[in-house]
Amino acid sequence: QVKQTIQQATASIPVADRPRVQLFRFGEHLAKVPSLVELRSIDEASQLAPALERLPSRMESDQPRAVFVLSDGAIEDGERLTKLTDAYREMSLPIHTLIAGDNGLRGDVAIAELAVPPRVTSGDKATLRTVVSSRGFAGQRVVLAVHAAGRESAPPLATLPITLTDGRQPCELVVDVDADIGAMTLSLPVLPGEATRENNTVPFRLAQRDRRLKVL
Known part of the structure; x- marks a missing residue:
């Protein structure tokens, strides 16, 4: 085109x-x-x-x-x-x-940044800091969600509703740390008229702190 x-x-x-x-x-x-x-x-x-x-x-x-x-x-x-x-x-x-392409395109929404704690312990609450970047969807309500990787259809581990604004939005989510979960994803729903869905999901993992006791 x-x-x-x-x-x-x-x-x-x-x-x-x-x-x-x-x-x-x-x-x-x-x-x-x-x-x-x-x-x-x-x-x-x-x-x-x-x-x-x-x-x-x-x-x-x-x-x-x-x-x-x-x-x-x-x-x-x-x-x-x-x-x-x-x-x-x-x-x-x-x-x-x-x-170029679909005339129905309105813009794009993306997870631009994601920062996770360097080390966590099972049972803790971990704060995820992310930045959502969007254009063309100001005023649209969406929900940031954390899922266990490969289980996106299951209930989310954490959610955060936000109202989109054009530009960058810093956000924080708190998730319960579970050593059995392993890999996770942070995602936004794909909205009608988005240019691409590739930047709506970010995989991540919380590194577990070694709690083994040392014997002297």
């Missing part, structure tokens, strides 16, 4: 008025593309923030009039992207975006 969109936009402009366009592909790395024919998605990841950081140094000497981003809509660091768009605005360089 990205190629088709670019072709249609170009064809709608008289040949004499067509702007000079530099094409770049961003996945795991930013790479300049010689022509539309060679523009293709070959990476598993879509790292937009690092690409926007590197883009000014890759541009030709004349500053462009605008940057157009055609993406799947998935976000990996909303706060970082906000700072980058502010920096582009200060350069008088507007960024226009188009989500």
Whole structure:
């Protein structure tokens, strides 16, 4: 769809008025593309923030009039992207975006960070600190949930209802430590219109503290 969109936009402009366009592909790395024919998605990841950081140094000497981003809509660091768009605005360089693919896409919700205690003891209560990043779903109520890995259909071990806001939201959940549980997951429900579900679940494990007594 990205190629088709670019072709249609170009064809709608008289040949004499067509702007000079530099094409770049961003996945795991930013790479300049010689022509539309060679523009293709070959990476598993879509790292937009690092690409926007590197883009000014890759541009030709004349500053462009605008940057157009055609993406799947998935976000990996909303706060970082906000700072980058502010920096582009200060350069008088507007960024226009188009989500490729499903026209029903609204945005994305992601578990951006998760920090767990370094060591725990069975029977303790462990505090999980996480950051939820979202765009396009402000006001939507969702529930963060902790499950035993592979048992996501069973009752959750801990839950936290939150109301989404555009940007990053720090959250804390408390879970009872059980040495028999082992691997766990922290997850958010996949909402209609999300760009991807890959960043809605994060696996983790609580390392048990060794409580064996030493005999002197």
